[in-house]
Amino acid sequence: MIEVFMVTFSELNSRIVHDYVAKIKNEIYEEEYYNPFSETFYLDEKRFLLALKPQKWTLLHECIEDSILDGLNYALKKNGYDFYERIYRDFDIYGVKYVQVVDELRGTSHCDYLISKYKEEVCPRLVPSIFNILFSDRSTMRQFNRIVADHISKLSEKxxxxxxxxxxxxxxxxxxxxxxxxxxxxxxxxxxxxxxxxxxxxxxxxxxxxxxxxxxxxxxxxxxxxxxxxxxxxxxxxxxxxxxxxxxxxxxxxxx
Structure with missing residues (x-):
């Protein structure tokens, strides 16, 4: 008997997921106002291993997580503590326990704390939900892999x-x-x-x-x-x- 694990959008906020799906698609297709994957994609040892042998956490999972965290980091640097409430909201939706700070204690250390918390406790649930929707679209998978292939094709066997x-x-x-x-x-x-x-x-x-x-x-x-x-x-x-x-x-x- 095959055991199939189901994820419902009653426990994962569907608006957050679909907003990120649209953002990631725009990055894959290099739509205006988004950082295209063709410019932000990179290969390191972990990604080479993912490219070599199929694993359940894929290259796209990696890129989705990077896009989320880079976006949050940029928003925190640009808007400062005005953006904290957005992250607190996401923590509440995903049932993450966190520490808030008073105004005079807000700063870089708390920003780092929020990003780390988001990566450790939100991304493991949010990223697979985004991936599931994107993976169902084969044309988007082809476009994403054309970007990956452009990087691979420039490498030397030596x-x-x-x-x-x-x-x-x-x-x-x-x-x-x-x-x-x-x-x-x-x-x-x-x-x-x-x-x-x-x-x-x-x-x-x-x-x-x-x-x-x-x-x-x-x-x-x-x-x-x-x-x-x-x-x-x-x-x-x-x-x-x-x-x-x-x-x-x-x-x-x-x-x-």
Whole structure:
């Protein structure tokens, strides 16, 4: 029996989550008034490991958390204690216990305390909720991974031999865990994600259709093994797509 954990927006404030979803999407698509991920994205050892092998905390989780904390830090520096009430409100919504300070004690140390508290006690619940909504949109995942690929494609194997197969190309991950296959099947609603296909892959309605995990942005174009860069295709579409195309689709099965 597969155990599925559900998160309800009755316990997570839906307005906060959806406001951040809109903000992150604007950053991914480089909309005006937002810091684009193409300028703020960076690679360090932790992110290289995420790019090399699929994990439940993904590259996008990392970027979402950075965006949230950078935004809060900027607002605190710009508005000072006038912004404290906004953070206190979020703490109250998420049931976080915190210390308020009187006016004469407000300052840098309290700002650092608020950011640290937000990262430790709010982000672990807020970030996955934002991720869940964004991950369901394959086109946004493709755009995000084009940004990641732009960084990967500029790297040399000599400098990063443990991560790269050759210049600008990540090593291929050859094992896909069960939780990942189940997640992709749920997102794809049991159908091939290629444009114009939509073959049923569950084996219930269309016996004999095999499935394959595909890199949306191919490895030889700077793609990574992060779950955000993966989709489920039928074997025919996977073979047709090859390593030179980064297409996906916005097609999903109707409920009725």
């Amino acid at each position: 400098e990063y031999p443990e991560y790269l197969k050759k210049d600008g190309v990540m090593k291929r991950n050859n094992y896909w865990p069960k939780w990942l296959r189940e997640a992709l099947n749920r997102r794809e609603q049991g159908h091939c994600a290629a444009p114009g296909c939509q073959k049923n892959l569950t084996g219930m309605l269309a016996n004999g259709n095999e499935q394959a995990i595909d890199h949306i942005v191919p490895l030889n174009q700077g793609g990574v093994n992060d779950p955000t860069n993966l989709q489920m295709l039928c074997t025919d579409c996977n073979q047709d797509k090859g390593g030179n195309n980064d297409y996906t689709s916005d097609m999903y099965s109707l409920y009725w």
